[in-house]
Amino acid sequence: MAEATPMDTDPQQTENPDGMYPIAVLLDELKHDDVSLRLNAVRRLGTIALALGVERTREELVPFLDESIDDEDEVLLALAEELGSFVEYVGGPAYAHVLLLPLENLAAVEETVVRDKAVESLSKISTVFSPGQVEEHFLPLVKRLSSGDWFTSRTSACGLYAPVYDRCTPAIRDELRKGFSVLCRDDTPMVRRAAATNLSKMIGKVSKDHLIADLLPLFNGLSQDDQDSVRLLTVEALIAIAKVLSAPESKTHLLQVMRNLCSDKSWRVRYMVAEKFVEMSKAVGDVLVREELILAYVHVLKDSEAEVRTAAATQIPGFSALIDRDAILRNILPCVQTLVSDASQHVRASLATHITGLAPLLGKDNTIEHLLPLFLQLLKDEAPEVRLNIISKLDLVNNVIGIELLSQSLLPAIVELAEDKQWRVRLAIIENIPLLASHLGQDFFDEKLSNLCMQWLGDAVFSIREAATANLRKLTEVFGVDWAKRTIIPKVLELSSNQNYLYRMTTLFALTTLAQVVTPEVVKDLIVPTVITLSADPIPNIRFNVAKSFEQLTPILRKPELGNTLNGDVRGTLNKLNEDPDVDVRYYAHRALIAAQ
Known part of the structure; x- marks a missing residue:
């Protein structure tokens, strides 16, 4: 054994x-x-x-x-x-x-x-670890991994220099910089990628003198690597270096590298530059932005690859905020006008999300003259995603040009989209209706959009009907209970007698939702009687939803202002449903009765 x-x-x-x-x-x-x-x-x-x-x-x-x-x-x-x-x-x-x-x-x-x-x-x-433990136990580990025969250990070693660098003696720091430089020049691309990834962490640890003397040459080498997967990772390092250097030093040490990265032969490198353009611009300072990066950004916006243009479009408002209005009109706006008609819907969708951010920067007159036509074009785009993105950001435009111009120029397109055959487009419109309503005002809403909100309650798609009921609650919060009592609730009550059972079902959902934001008087006089009437509906699904509705309404029905409503008519209705021939109706009625006790 x-x-x-x-x-x-x-x-x-x-x-x-x-x-x-x-x-x-x-x-x-x-x-x-x-x-x-x-x-x-x-x-x-x-x-x-x-x-x-x-x-x-x-x-x-x-x-x-x-x-x-x-x-x-x-x-x-x-x-x-x-x-x-x-x-x-x-x-x-x-x-x-x-x-x-x-x-x-x-x-x-x-x-x-x-x-x-x-x-x-x-x-x-x-x-x-204490400094002694770092020197005795951790550094030998780093050296072993750095000199490993197989590239996997060397890639891991790249991430272990920065964590302990600032807790070592000056002599050991010199060793660490030398060890890291060897990894940056490793023969294996995977190791150089790991080194490029961790270079920005090392930049944050070393002194400025050592950054310029030791790490800048490593950065320059990696930025010219023959592998684009290595070069693209140096964009983060460039930003980290620029944050340490002064503006003149950035111009001396980083300008040529930035030019090379912006025009790199690999679209993946240019994509990374486009994605980080605002962050890079802020890091290098205003002087370089004005002298060099405006034209570089225009070049990126006109890139031959759709992926690069998509990333560049996300940076439009952020970069425009760094330059003056004349520069935006002279350099950025012509590119934006071109991107509105871009062949790629992904580019147009990205632009639609961010173009409204230009309105506060350009002001009312320039927005009306230059941006409104572009908004209208995007609102009529064939791709639903483009239309959704522009709609979700219209509040930025309203803050600049005012509600009157917004309603005259954009609302016709919004009304058209509200009846779009794509249900996700209709859903996005519904989700933005409360925001639009708060900007448009009660009178305009009642005239132009009120009927649409009621149409959605009978939509063939359940998600639309569900969102439509939530929309009524939000609108009540915007315009007040008196408005709801006068405008919305009567139309909802009419649906309770509709021949289509989906309308009657939606009535239940809508009334249950509205009960959360209306007065006890409205609940007692209008909502409860209608729900009780629906308890006699021939469709079992309607009847058990009546029981579910009363279960949700129980906390409201307990309020003193509602008197004996819960223990009177509501409990009587639930007792009747508790003897219903349908098993599901009895189940939910029993649950509601327990909640009412």
Whole structure:
């Protein structure tokens, strides 16, 4: 019989601290053939460690886990995550270094997500180390990973320099910069990608002198890498560097790199530049924006790739806010006018989301002259997404040009979209109606949009009917109960006698929703009698929804202003429904009666 190893011994069937699960079972699960059981055990490593105690955890459990590295990626990912929070289980910061070995091995596995999680946990653990522990335990680990034969360990090493850099002596910092520079020039593209990703973190740690002397050459090299997947990652580093340098220094050290990135032969690099253009512009300062980046941005807006133009369109209001109005009219607006008719609907949709942000920057007169025609064109776009995006931002326009011009110019298009054959378009209109109503005013709404709101209650699509009932509640909150009592509620009550059962069903939903925002008087005199009438409907679905409606209304019906309504007519109706031949009606009636007690 083979001799038992420490982890094979039965720890006296120790119960976990909650007294629920034998530790021996969890230990067995760590070695089980079933992946799901091993994963469950890894997720409960803290329970095992608490039962074993800090000494046995250090001497037995952690070495055992280190030997278990050859496992499914899902299990290894969970293990890498758990070990990052394991410091207290091994005895605190003084013993945290014992966790480095299994995490070092995890940082070298083939699966990227496991390595990334191991690096994250190593960085987390390094924060509890003293400077002495960093030098004695952590730096040797970083050096081993940096010099590993297989690229996986070197990619992980790239993320471990910045976390400890500022807690090292000047001499060791020099070593760290040299070690990181070697990784930036690694022969393997995957390692250079990892170095480029972590370069901005290093930039935030080093002094300005060392940034210019040591990291800028690395940045320049990576920005000219033959792999576009490396070059695109240097945009973040450029922004980080620009935040440290002064405007003249940025012009000296970064201008040519920015020019190269903006006109890079790879669309993926140009896409990253377009996506970060505002952030980059703010970092380099006003002078460079005026002298160089306006024309560079125009170049990006006119890019040959739709993906780049889509990203550039998202930056229009942000970048325009950095330049004066004349520059917007002279340089940006012509590009916007072109993008409105772009062949790609994704570009037009992106533009529709952000074009309204130009209105506050251009002012009333320029918005009316230059932007309103573009808004109208986008509102008539063949792509629903484009129309939805422009509608959702119209409040920005209203704040600039006023309600009168908005209603004259844009509302006809909105009314047309409210009857669009695409139900998602109609849904988006409904969701924006309360906002439009607050801007348009009660009279205009009653004249132009009130009938549309009622039409939606009978829509063939349930999501539209549901949204329409919520819309009535929001409109009541905007215009007041008196308006609802005079305008909306009578029309809703008429639907209760409609031959189409969907209209009668929607009446229930609408009245139940409106009851939350109207006065007790309206509930007692108008809503409750109508719901009671519907309790005799021939359709069982209507009857059990009556019961559900009363269950939801119970808190309101308890108010003193409603007198004996709950215990009188409502309870009598529910008792009758509780004897209904349909089982579902009886079920919901019984629930409502319980709620009413």
